[in-house]
Amino acid sequence: MNSWQLDVQAEVGQFKLSVSLNCRARVLGLFGPSGSGKSTLVERFASVQPFIGDILIGGRSVRELRVGWVPQEGALFPHLTVAENVDYSRMLGSVRDRAVEVLGIEGLLERGVAGLSGGESQRVSLARALASEPDILILDEPLSGVDLPRRANVFRFLLDVLNEFELPMVYVSHDPAEMLAVVDHVLCLEAGRVVEHGSPDKVLTIPAPSHWLSS
């Protein structure tokens, strides 16, 4: 369990994100409908967009941490092979081979990324993030680009990663079932603000507003 201290203020066009939270968790879930600010907050976790305030994980600012970020749809570099993607990080560490093994992508390494399925792309993206020996792992809707029949398979790999790598993680989803299976503490966002947070079995069993579930 890690302590999480979030004090984030950001504006993207007309959208305002304002999040303040203290909690303890290993896997922090960000839950909410499309447009609630999940991805906006994730970009601040990944320190790729400016914001006012700070995010402290275990007392350390994310601005000083190595972040392993798995964006939606994987965001693989299309002109590189799978191996070149996995080995892209400047901080490539010894964990690389273990990540490749746990995620079962040994057979994909020499391939280009163009022919990968959604699930394979996500596994490669996850291996790339893990290979950088991150201090924190961010999974932004990791199953969103995966065909429905293959989701269970990819989810199994996610659970393997969760068990194998003792990392604090941010897990983003709008699927309550994923949240209940993965996260310790869930933060519910709506219109850029925290509307609820707590353990997922308490927060997510309260009937969510119907528009959340349809988005």
Added chain:
Amino acid sequence: MFLPPVAVGLMLLLAMAPDGPMGGLFSGFLFSRNAAIIAASVVSFPLLLRHVQEGFAAVPLRLSQVSRSLGQSAWSTFWRIELPLARTGVAVGVLLSFARGVSEYGATSVIAGVIPGETETLATGLMRRLNSGDDSGAIMLAVLSLVVGFGAVLISELAMKNRGGRG
């Protein structure tokens, strides 16, 4: 951006003249091969800029962000991700601006003149041959100009169609 080439040539001539604002650096270049290169570069630059801009604009911001999150510097991200993915746009810009440059007439004739074997472009060479009664030479250069122009456009169109996700 549309710039009348003769007007550009006149502006360059005034700027590069011995008493012009860039005369100290460039007055020695007037009516030389360097002047022809400068004229062709200036006139074709907007074409190059437009295609290079389009090439870089097509690179998803997310890929650059992921590269930075993996510890790469902005410079490394440019060389390893952005430039390779924008390469089709850059190549098309270079090709089309080259084709535009070798066919340049207005600005080139103003600051470089028409010196055979020295400052001639396809267009100024064609005009010189036409004026001197060398019809067959003029026709040959006209055909060559058309081949260069159509070839550049055809290759560019094919490259843009085939680039897909690879820039």
